Amino acid sequence: MVRMKSLARGHVYWPRLDQQLEELVGSCDDCRQYQTLPPKAPVNPWRWPTEPWQRIHVDFAGPFVGSMFLLVVDSHSKWPEVIPMKTTTAEKTTVMRKMFSKYGLPHTVVSDNGPQFVAHEFEEFLKKNNVEHIKSAVKHPASNGEVERFVQTFKQSMKKSQNDSGNLHQKLDRFLLSYRVTPHSVTKETPSKLFLKRELRTRLSSLKPSPSTKLSKGQSHEVMEGSVRQFSVGDSVSVLDFRKHYGKWVTGVVYKVLGPVTYLIQVEGQTWKRHLNQIRSKSFSAQTQSDLKESQGTTALESSHSEMFDRLLLPDEDHESDTSESQVREKTSPHLLESGKPDSPSQSVDSQILLRRSDRMRKPKKILDL
Secondary structure: HHHHHHHHOOOOOOHHHHHHHHHHHHHHHHHHHHHOOOOOOOOOOOOOOOOOOOOOEEEEEEOOEEEEEEEEEEEOOOOEEEEEEEOOHHHHHHHHHHHHHHHHHOEEEOOOOOOOOOHHHHHHHHHHOOOOOOOOOOOOHHHHHHHHHHHHHHHHHHOOOOOOOHHHHHHHHHHHHHOOOOOOOOOOOOOOHHHHHOOOOHHHHHHOOOHHHHHHHHHHHHHOOOOOOOOOOOOOOOOOOOOOOOOOOEEEEEEOOOOOOOOEEOOEEEEEEHHHHHEOOEEEEEEHHHHHHHHHHHHHHHHHHHHHHHHHHOOOOOHHHOOHHHHEEEHHHHHHHHHHHOOOOHHHHHHOOOOOOOOOOOOOOOOOOO
């Protein structure tokens, strides 16, 4: 167009020359057929979902290494799912249903215009589950760039692992685990942390101990700090024999210490696993003395408690009431004063009961005489 206008201006001129040349080229079918593409529009990114599994992007990759693969990427966390498939027609609905049963129904599914995704069966499946289906522009992979970029990463990784040990499923599992625990370049977080709200444990996790490990060690130290009974390898002990009946003790030797309260005991050529509560020292005298000390301490404590309660409930002789002897005699029964001895046990009991009378003065009732 520019060269045509320059050539025309060098030889002729009339009003609206450039406009007429543009109209001439625009009406030429051959010119329109081989015209270059217009300038690319600016990138319009997808809106980032606020929660996992709101919008997922799906696509097929293959045939690759002898199989087809259904690739699914969560737009929020970049969590990937890769499902090997033999065909891309009958299995896709079953695979999607199984995936939805694990993670729930998404709000939106984004795919290209492949025949697998525009089929009536797939459209009805999404419609019945109230899932919106958005199809990208034809021959424009950038519209579904969330999964298209993952397709390239997946193919490159699987090609590099051709010489690794294991079958296809083992290689695929290694790739997915590595991808899910690696921080993404867009979110700066690992897909597992955004999708599962936690980090997946790998072999590298042991290099950095977690706070829960330190806390559990501290708690176990506090619990076992006051423990007394401990056995060493080679100690002769008595253990419970569950082959006959509960309460039967047999002699054995400590073979291995499994933990603070768990031991392996060799008994009659067999190895038994027993808890500390099921083991006692063979030297019963030492254990009996310790038990007696504990029981004596408990008895002394109980006696001190009983004395304290007696003092609270029963007054001492020095703190008795200052009631005079004459007052007591006045309130006792007459026959006790005369003979000095009660006539019967019932009279003795009655004489010890001091009756209390009210000192309130009773006044006559005032009746209004109208």
